[in-house]
Amino acid sequence: MFQLASTVPRSVSTFLRKTLTGQSFPASFSSTAKSFGLDMETVNTTERLRELRKLMKEYNVDVYIVPSEDSHQSEYIAPCDARREFISGFSGSAGTAVITSEKAALATDGRYFNQASKQLDSNWHLLKQGLEDVPTWQDWTAEQSECHKTVGVDPTVITAPEARKLAEKIKKKGGAQLLGVKTNLVDLVWGDNRPPRPNEKVSVLDIKYAGKKFEEKIEDLRKDFDKKKSAGLIVSMLDEIAWLYNLRGKDIPYNPVFFSYAAITPTTATLYIDKSKLNEDVVPHLGDKVQIRPYDAIFEDSKALGESLELEASVAGKPPRPKKRFWISTKASWALSLELGGEEKVEEVRSPIGDAKAIKNATELEGMRACHVRDGASLSEYFAWLEEELVVKKTRLDEVQAADKLEEIRSKKDHFVGLSFDTISSTGPNAAVIHYKPEKGNCSFIDPTAIYLCDSGAQYLDGTTDTTRTLHFGEPTEMERKSSTLVLKGVIAIDRAVFPKGTSGFALDTLARQFLWREGLDYRHGTGHGVGSYLNVHEGPIGIGTRIQYSEVPLSIGNVLSDEPGYYEDGNFGIRIENMIMAREAKTTHKFGDKPWLGFEHVTMVPMCRKLIDGTMLTPEERAWLNEYHLEVYEKTKGFFEGDQRTLRWLERETRALHVVEITL
Numbered sequence: 001m002f003q004l005a006s007t008v009p010r011s012v013s014t015f016l017r018k019t020l021t022g023q024s025f026p027a028s029f030s031s032t033a034k035s036f037g038l039d040m041e042t043v044n045t046t047e048r049l050r051e052l053r054k055l056m057k058e059y060n061v062d063v064y065i066v067p068s069e070d071s072h073q074s075e076y077i078a079p080c081d082a083r084r085e086f087i088s089g090f091s092g093s094a095g096t097a098v099i100t101s102e103k104a105a106l107a108t109d110g111r112y113f114n115q116a117s118k119q120l121d122s123n124w125h126l127l128k129q130g131l132e133d134v135p136t137w138q139d140w141t142a143e144q145s146e147c148h149k150t151v152g153v154d155p156t157v158i159t160a161p162e163a164r165k166l167a168e169k170i171k172k173k174g175g176a177q178l179l180g181v182k183t184n185l186v187d188l189v190w191g192d193n194r195p196p197r198p199n200e201k202v203s204v205l206d207i208k209y210a211g212k213k214f215e216e217k218i219e220d221l222r223k224d225f226d227k228k229k230s231a232g233l234i235v236s237m238l239d240e241i242a243w244l245y246n247l248r249g250k251d252i253p254y255n256p257v258f259f260s261y262a263a264i265t266p267t268t269a270t271l272y273i274d275k276s277k278l279n280e281d282v283v284p285h286l287g288d289k290v291q292i293r294p295y296d297a298i299f300e301d302s303k304a305l306g307e308s309l310e311l312e313a314s315v316a317g318k319p320p321r322p323k324k325r326f327w328i329s330t331k332a333s334w335a336l337s338l339e340l341g342g343e344e345k346v347e348e349v350r351s352p353i354g355d356a357k358a359i360k361n362a363t364e365l366e367g368m369r370a371c372h373v374r375d376g377a378s379l380s381e382y383f384a385w386l387e388e389e390l391v392v393k394k395t396r397l398d399e400v401q402a403a404d405k406l407e408e409i410r411s412k413k414d415h416f417v418g419l420s421f422d423t424i425s426s427t428g429p430n431a432a433v434i435h436y437k438p439e440k441g442n443c444s445f446i447d448p449t450a451i452y453l454c455d456s457g458a459q460y461l462d463g464t465t466d467t468t469r470t471l472h473f474g475e476p477t478e479m480e481r482k483s484s485t486l487v488l489k490g491v492i493a494i495d496r497a498v499f500p501k502g503t504s505g506f507a508l509d510t511l512a513r514q515f516l517w518r519e520g521l522d523y524r525h526g527t528g529h530g531v532g533s534y535l536n537v538h539e540g541p542i543g544i545g546t547r548i549q550y551s552e553v554p555l556s557i558g559n560v561l562s563d564e565p566g567y568y569e570d571g572n573f574g575i576r577i578e579n580m581i582m583a584r585e586a587k588t589t590h591k592f593g594d595k596p597w598l599g600f601e602h603v604t605m606v607p608m609c610r611k612l613i614d615g616t617m618l619t620p621e622e623r624a625w626l627n628e629y630h631l632e633v634y635e636k637t638k639g640f641f642e643g644d645q646r647t648l649r650w651l652e653r654e655t656r657a658l659h660v661v662e663i664t665l
Contacts, residue, residue: 001421001455001466001529001537001562001578042121043089045104049123051189052087053101059181061152063144066097066186071156072238072259073331075538076252076421079195083157083186090119093435096137100144107137110524111435138166145175155180160337160348161330180334200250202258203279209461209534210246211363215289217244217356218269224352225266231309231324232265233352234302234340236332239536240353245271245290247282248534254421255536256459261298263305272298299339306341329354350541350553357532358542359558364533365582367462368560369603372580374413375458375465376605376633377640382406383454383471384650390448391473398445399425399438403456410458420457420464420537427452431470431574434525434566449474451573457537466537466562468578471609483567484575484612489515490565491577492622494527494544494600498586501596505544505561506551512544512565521567526550528562531580555598559583563602575612579604605633607654615658623658630655 056064066088070081084090088097088106092115095108107127108116116126128134135143145151151170155163167178187194207213225232235241238257242248249258261272270291278292286292293301309322322345328336329351340346360368386402389395403423410416426436428450430443438444446452452473457466470484490512497511505528510517512527526545529538541553542561555561564578579602586599607630615623634655641648 062149063151065153142169142173152181154184155335163334198251202249211361233327235262302339371460371463372603377637384647399443415461417459424455
């Protein structure tokens with residue numbers, strides 16, 4: 001699944017259908033309002049904005065920013081943190097709302113222009129990010145601050161670097177200041193109808209799945225502190241905390257994480273969490289090596305840590321500086337940075353935990369291989385079932401019914417915990433909507449004569465999966481088959497890539513796009529994202545795409561990431577193929593520069609749709625890759641289908657070798 005921004009999962013979006021000052025909001029106020037490609041109701045935000053503007057006046061704020069993010073910069077957010085959706089009515093995963101005393105703007109990217117135009121009411125101006133002559137939300141905010149106006153934002157939901165850049169823009173435009181408003185004004189508007197913060201139990205991830213003790217991970221961090229003269233690290237990213245302590249939770253659907261903070265110094269380790277959330281195995285697991293403190297105590301403790309820093313001697317009358325500074329991630333909140341003492345006492349770095357987490361150990365890699373075989377078997381069983389229902393039995397199935405069946409099949413596999421994201425089950429023109437999310441009652445019946453795109457994944461104790469296949473149960477058009485084959489060629493190009501150590505995913509991106517580019521075609525999403533090990537399905541800092549951060553981090557042995565080019569024709573069809581790949585050392589005839597060369601190992605075990613492959617467009621090398629891949633899929637998954645003749649026949653048909661004779665017929 002392509003990279004998302006902050007979003008509320010479908011399974012929890014109904015919590016957001018609340019009331020404001022006794023007025024019922026439209027049922028479409030959810031992250032899954034009527035699905036893309038269908039009519040979406042406009043949300044009336046007049047009363048919410050009126051209440052917010054009253055509060056802005058009370059707090060002496062002229063412009064107020066409502067980001068999508070929570071206090072931990074999570075991709076998926078809990079219902080209680082869906083403030084931007086609440087205030088604007090726009091339910092897409094990416095966007096920022098900015099409200100003044102007279103105006104309100106919602107900025108989002110090209111994936112959501114259509115959705116936002118339907119969901120936003122007349123109170124809102126849509127800033128279509130990326131289009132020529134359309135200002136960024138930061139520039140628009142700065143423009144509204146002219147004539148010495150104050151811009152406010154909750155400092156826990158904006159990063160320190162973002163706050164700093166925005167403050168500079170505001171000053172240049174003649175604004176007064178960027179003010180951190182500790183009380184979230186949208187929460188006050190929401191009032192008692194705001195959903196409660198999740199309080200699910202936290203449990204220990206067994207070492208047979210984690211592969212490395214948490215004590216060893218902390219010791220590695222401390223070696224880094226000593227080497228780089230750091231006072232310690234304050235951790236706010238939820239998946240980093242879960243990975244570091246070998247713990248998993250359920251506070252955010254699809255992501256086995258829990259609300260918490262962590263602080264690691266050369267001599268102490270602290271977990272900030274409501275102790276009532278801990279299962280009975282957690283305290284013995286952490287032992288006396290980790291102190292447990294209340295979740296909200298992170299801010300007072302951060303202040304104390306900042307004040308405890310040893311200072312250097314004053315030089316030339318200048319104020320003394322700390323000998324060491326605390327590290328915080330570039331994704332840590334402005335609030336954390338301020339409590340620690342600001343730039344004088346804080347060094348913003350790419351998280352060393354994020355870097356370590358992205359390089360899977362041998363146990364995690366083996367878990368990824370194993371869970372993808374089980375998951376691949378589930379998808380083959382599902383596709384065989386779906387084809388029989390649609391083509392043979394002529395059953396009318398909607399997109400959600402199909403997705404629910406896939407989850408049912410997956411749930412029977414060993415070590416299954418749950419889904420890793422909302423299943424994208426999309427037929428015909430819905431497949432052209434990159435961020436399509438079907439909702440019961442607001443989705444389409446699957447058309448067996450049209451493209452069907454399924455992007456889905458699961459969480460297993462031994463790994464996280466994310467697979468996309470595009471199928472056709474009838475006769476595809478020439479353009480559907482051509483574009484699908486171009487996408488497949490891109491998948492193969494990434495899979496077969498060999499590159500020197502130090503190469504980034506930014507440098508590899510064109511390998512996947514080159515075949516589409518030759519036809520004047522492209523896609524508006526990244527080619528690959530990092531994947532966690534029984535953690536978040538989207539994991540930084542690595543990826544394949546044009547994002548600047550992908551150029552900053554080279555790919556390393558042990559990285560697990562997706563390989564997922566696509567092509568989309570609005571209102572017609574969409575194609576995406578996605579495999580999971582793992583970076584490994586490649587065997588080469590020579591070793592220029594006397595350094596390792598890397599390549600990939602694919603772990604996804606699901607056939608490519610034969611009806612959507614034009615074999616005449618494949619080179620002999622690509623055809624050989626496809627045949628070898630299909631043989632591997634067959635050999636590794638056929639054992640799951642003893643007594644299941646329907647799936648076995650489907651698997652045999654879809655994985656049979658593609659021959660030159662067949663191509664030239």
